[in-house]
Amino acid sequence: MSKIKRFFSKKKEEAAFKLKLGGTMGEGRKLNAPKQEQPTTSRSKHEAYVPPKRNSLSQEARAAANAALTRIEKKDSRDFNTSLAAIKAQAKRELEAERRQKEELASSSSIATSAFSNASAGDNKNLACQGVFFRCPLISDEVLPKKAWKAKIKDFLYQQLEEDRGLTACLIIQNCNVKEKADECIATLIKYLENIIKNPDEEKFCKIRMSNRIFSEKVRYVEGALDVLYAAGFSEVQIDNEPFLLWTRDQMEAGLDLNTLVDALKNSELIHLELDRNIKVLLPSQARRVVLPDDFYRISPEEIKREQQLRAEAIESSQMLKTKAMREREEQRNLRMYRYSLVRVKFPNGLFIQGTFNVYEKISDIFEFVQSCLADESIDFNLVASSEGKFCEEDMEKTLYECRLIPNVLLLFTIPGVPAQVSADLNYLKEDLLMLVQSM
Structure with a gap:
């Protein structure tokens, strides 16, 4: 499994765990049942810090x-x-x-x-x-300033495009653009893809005029956005001497479906950096x-x-x-x-x-x-x-x-x-x- 797929797999597991945790209400207790004593774990203000037992260097x-x-x-x-x-x-x-x-x-x-x-x-x-x-565990064990990591993350993501174009492009949108542009772009892309999922046979949802104002302002010039659309099955064509993006099912990236791509857009986030x-x-x-x-x-x-x-x-x-x-x-x-x-x-x-x-x-x-x-x-x-x-x-x-x-x-x-x-x-x-x- 590639690093990009592992990233999204981990996010999916975390989301499932939080959902399960949120739905657990705990065991009930009868109103007339004797009150159970809670274990006292708090320390007084003057007690020393008691560290957990550890056998090796963290x-x-x-x-x-x-x-x-x-x-x-x-x-x-x-x-x-x-x-x-x-x-x-x-x-x-x-x-x-x-x-x-x-x-x-x-x-x-x-x-x-x-x-x-x-x-x-x-x-x-x-x-x-x-x-x-x-440090960035996803990429390497190097210790670098944030500015250097931003450049290194961008290089890393573009190197992954050939192997996992759709999923990687979702991360490029989040990590290589300012937050406002990224959020607007993702919302627009999700709308495009969900329209196709709900209405796959309607022609108006299967093509995007590239001169359209919303597309030009929110999608076209955002890094990674066009790669998401290409992975989803869109390709550039000329209709009446005007550039369009046309969706066809057989142009979709192998092993990727639109629902998976929508989930990736919703769950994509900045690649985490750990403070050294x-x-x-x-x-x-x-x-x-x-x-x-x-x-x-x-x-x-x-x-x-x-x-x-x-x-x-x-x-x-x-x-x-x-x-x-x-x-x-x-x-x-x-x-x-x-x-x-x-x-x-x-x-x-x-x-x-x-x-x-x-x-x-x-x-x-x-x-x-x-x-x-x-x-x-x-x-x-x-x-x-x-x-x-x-x-x-x-x-x-x-x-x-x-x-x-x-x-x-x-x-x-x-x-x-x-x-x-x-x-x-x-x-x-x-x-x-x-x-x-x-x-x-």
Whole structure:
């Protein structure tokens, strides 16, 4: 089975599962029956996060670590001693330096910085990461920026046209056009095909005048649209010296029927990209870099600079006191500027791990990310945010956006019951992740 057919087969299975799930109402219970006790699974606010038992490195962590290693190997860098003893010694030296310098302590204890100061900095050397990267399981194991994936997805789909023209063309419409054009085109194509399905013998439904306004505006110049019609059995002909598309049953793509093509049009969607965590392991001195790349923003760099200018002018000119509602509106406007959040977790031994998250991912995703990086994935741990304190069970389903952990946040890794002096001498990360410690 080709990759395109597997894609639509999976979507069909998911739709069937959701339909089955939605129709299940559960077992009934008599009104006079004794009330059954529900198992208590929630944790109190001060309980540690209890991770599930896992025997091996998660697939996501393995892929992310391998991708990061690949990127690092491509860079020219000096030899760096990545032994555990050397890393611990370096981290300790830097922690001592921070304790002696109050300003450095303040900068390392809070990673949150102004969105506008981040946007105005243009030195790539100071960026906390070089961008936002993705993986596409349908196509390959590569880790690339979204822009590169768009070009690669387009090339991949056009390569599949010869093997599965109709199904592939449905995906081309969704992935190679702007959403508004794609939606209008698909709706029009579905109408053309359903008219033929219901009235196969009516001549008016079996031909399309190519100069027709609706066809010209919504179909003709949309990538993939004509390929869908060709696969459905349409071919170009001249009628009274005017170009038409004429449908005949014997011109249909082998193994494809109109109902299948209509279903494919209805179920086609953007090919899914998985956000790569872009894992980094940092020393304390490296964790001071909090400037975010442009990929983290929803708006362009020019718009960010304009927002910065307007905000600076407003601060200088306005002396009025703001109400709570006004402050909340301004905060929400600032938060909506971001697509992604940079999450750093500081361990007691001074090392940091860093990962990229979508702003609508959940707090539980951060816990799972940290757990996958630990040498002992079974240990109980807490993550503490300076603004929120410890996370509790109710927080696990909240998004980073809801918790205002945007655009970047520092979380402290703690183990309940372990003294600070003892925890500072322990190593927590997998050995392969220690290889990601970057030389200065």
